[in-house]
Amino acid sequence: MKIAIIALSRPGLRVARQIQHFFPGACLFAHIRLEKTRSGEHVFGEDLKTFVGKLFRKFEGIVMIMAAGIAVRVIAPYLENKKTDPAVVVVDDTGLFTISLLSGHLGGANWLAEEIAWKIGAFPVITTSTDRHGVLAFDLLARRMNWIIEHEEDLKKISAFQVEGKEIVIFPDETIQVVSPKREAALGKETTIPFLGRISVARSNDEINHRDPQGIVFVSNRRDLPRSPQGKPFIIMRPRNIWAGVGCRRGVAGGDVVNAVQEAFNRCGREISSLQGMVTAELKSEEPGLKEAAGHFDVPLKICRNEKIREVEHFFRESAFVRKQTGCGSVAEPCAFLGSSRGEMILEKTTFSGITVALGERLLSFRWAREEKNNKERPGDW
Numbered sequence: 001m002k003i004a005i006i007a008l009s010r011p012g013l014r015v016a017r018q019i020q021h022f023f024p025g026a027c028l029f030a031h032i033r034l035e036k037t038r039s040g041e042h043v044f045g046e047d048l049k050t051f052v053g054k055l056f057r058k059f060e061g062i063v064m065i066m067a068a069g070i071a072v073r074v075i076a077p078y079l080e081n082k083k084t085d086p087a088v089v090v091v092d093d094t095g096l097f098t099i100s101l102l103s104g105h106l107g108g109a110n111w112l113a114e115e116i117a118w119k120i121g122a123f124p125v126i127t128t129s130t131d132r133h134g135v136l137a138f139d140l141l142a143r144r145m146n147w148i149i150e151h152e153e154d155l156k157k158i159s160a161f162q163v164e165g166k167e168i169v170i171f172p173d174e175t176i177q178v179v180s181p182k183r184e185a186a187l188g189k190e191t192t193i194p195f196l197g198r199i200s201v202a203r204s205n206d207e208i209n210h211r212d213p214q215g216i217v218f219v220s221n222r223r224d225l226p227r228s229p230q231g232k233p234f235i236i237m238r239p240r241n242i243w244a245g246v247g248c249r250r251g252v253a254g255g256d257v258v259n260a261v262q263e264a265f266n267r268c269g270r271e272i273s274s275l276q277g278m279v280t281a282e283l284k285s286e287e288p289g290l291k292e293a294a295g296h297f298d299v300p301l302k303i304c305r306n307e308k309i310r311e312v313e314h315f316f317r318e319s320a321f322v323r324k325q326t327g328c329g330s331v332a333e334p335c336a337f338l339g340s341s342r343g344e345m346i347l348e349k350t351t352f353s354g355i356t357v358a359l360g361e362r363l364l365s366f367r368w369a370r371e372e373k374n375n376k377e378r379p380g381d382w
Contacts, residue, residue, distance in 0.1 A: 003061040012065035012093035022119040061087040099125040148273040154233035166214040167198040177365035221274030240276040245336030247356040254292025260352035279335035309334045336360035
C-alpha cells in the first residue's frame with residue numbers, strides 16, 4: 001500500500017515519524033511552518049484541502065495526524081465511491097487513537113488503522129458493523145481473493161443479514177468446493193474463510209427453497225445462473241479461476257487476441273471477469289500482441305516451458321505443423337491445462353482467425369471455521 005502521512009503540528013510530526021519508522025516506504029508531509037524537518041521529509045505550504053486533493057488519487061492510504069473533524073471537512077470534496085477512494089486513517093497528535101475514517105473494507109483503512117495502532121501502542125477505532133461483530137463481509141472477501149462482485153445493490157442487505165444472524169445460502173459452481181472443517185477438501189487448494197453467521201451451502205434450487213434463506217451468494221463464473229427464488233436479495237461473486245491457453249501466428253494484433261479470448265468465453269458461457277491469466281509457449285514469450293491482450297484484461301501472461309508442455313501434450317490432439325513450428329505437438333490446450341493447475345478443460349482448442357484459444361478452469365476449495373461447542377462460527381487463519 002502506497003501511504004502518505006500528513007502532520008500539521010510539532011506533536012503530530014513526532015507521531016508521524018513514529019508511524020513512518022514502521023512503514024518506511026510511506027511519504028511524510030509536514031506543514032511548512034514546522035521547523036527542523038528531516039532529510040527525506042516533504043513540506044507543503046498551501047491550503048490543506050487543496051494539498052490533500054493532490055494526494056487523494058496518488059496514494060492508496062492517507063494517514064492524517066489531526067482532529068477527525070478537520071479531516072472530514074478536508075476530504076469531503078474528493079469522495080467518489082468506495083471502490084476508488086483511498087483508505088483514510090486519522091490519528092490524534094498524541095498517538096492515542098487511530099480511527100478508520102474512509103474505505104474501511106475495500107480500501108483497507110480498517111487494516112491500516114489496526115496496524116498503526118499495533119505498532120505505536122494506540123487504540124484502533126473501527127466502526128464497520130461487520131468488523132465489530134467479527135463477520136467477514138463478502139466485499140472484503142472479494143478484495144482478498146481478487147474476485148469481482150456483481151449485483152452490488154444487495155450487498156448491504158447481505159451484510160446486514162450476516163450481522164443479524166439470519167441465514168445466507170452460498171450457491172457455488174460444481175468446480176468450487178465449500179466444505180466444513182471436518183471434511184477434507186476433495187479438489188483444489190483449500191483456503192480457510194473466517195465467516196460468521198448462519199451460512200449454508202446449496203447445490204440446487206430445491207435446496208435453496210428448502211432452507212428458505214434471507215439472502216443468496218452465487219459463487220460462479222457462469223452466465224446462465226438460476227434466478228433468485230422469490231426475489232430474495234443476492235450477490236454474484238466471480239472467482240478468477242479460468243486460464244486461457246493461447247497460440248498465434250507471428251505479429252498478431254493485440255486487438256485480435258482480445259477478441260479471440262472474449263469469443264472463447266462467449267462460446268462456453270463464462271464471464272470474462274473470471275479470467276485469471278493467459279498462458280503460451282516459450283516461442284511466443286515476446287509476442288507483442290499477446291502482451292497487449294494480457295494488459296487489456298489486466299492479467300498475467302505466463303510462459304510455459306516446452307518440457308512441461310511435452311509432459312501433458314499426449315492428453316490432447318497433436319499437430320505435426322505445430323510441432324515443427326514450436327517443438328510441441330500442441331500449445332493452447334496444454335497451456336490452459338497447466339495454467340489452471342491441471343483443472344477441467346471447459347473449451348477445447350478453438351481457432352479464431354489464426355489464433356487458437358483453449359480454456360481451463362482451476363478447481364477451488366474453501367471452508368469456514370466452525371466452533372463445534374456452541375455451533376457458532378469463528379474466524380479462521382489466513
